[in-house]
Amino acid sequence: MIATLRNIDIALFFFINNGWSTGLMDDIFVPLSSLGSWPVLLITLALLGGQGGRRLRLHSVSFLLVGLATVFIVLNAKKAIGLRRPLGVFRRELRTGEVVINLPDGTTPRRGALPSGHTTMAFFALVYASRFREKGRWALFLLAALIGIARIYTGAHFPSDIAAGAALGTGAAFLAAVVFRRLETMRWRTSPPS
Secondary structure, X not given: OHHHHHHHHHHHHHXXXXXXOOHHHHHHHHHHHHHOOHHHHHHHHHHHHHHOHHHHHXXXXXXXXXXXXXXXXXXXXXXXXXXXXXXXXXXXXXXXXOOOOOOOOOOOOOEOOOOOHXXXXXXXXXXXXXXXXXXXXXXXXXXXXXXXXXXXHOOOXXXXXXXXXXXHHHHHHHHHHHHHHHHHHOOOOOOOOO
């Protein structure tokens, strides 16, 4: 069962990474791949910025608290799980020319595969923003998914790394939304007691 899933993972990786490889796709997926780190977090805060001072501060606090915890989980999960990225898995085959991995952005990491940090952050930020925006909600989900696919296209991750990142990021987004709602209902003292 595990071997079958791994074979599907590898086949899907090569289908996207090699099968879709064109100059036009490079122009689309390379920039998308980069959005999964800090840019997507800034985009989310910009999307939520129109909600006003207090709400923006509460979004920032919940986003920061859960976001930092999520980064901690991702980094430690990568170390604990210890799976290799495509370049690490196919190191020998790449040297002998048995396989070719498309690396349009020059990505060369070999370790720290599961979960994809860029995908985790993309889903965390964009699903969180979608919880507070009626218009464009599906566009945010689509953008998060495209960022994940871009990580496969650029040779950085296997599809299973992306799926794990999407699940973790989505869960973190829902948790951050709960934290936001809790903070929003709390009464805040604005001046010291007399």
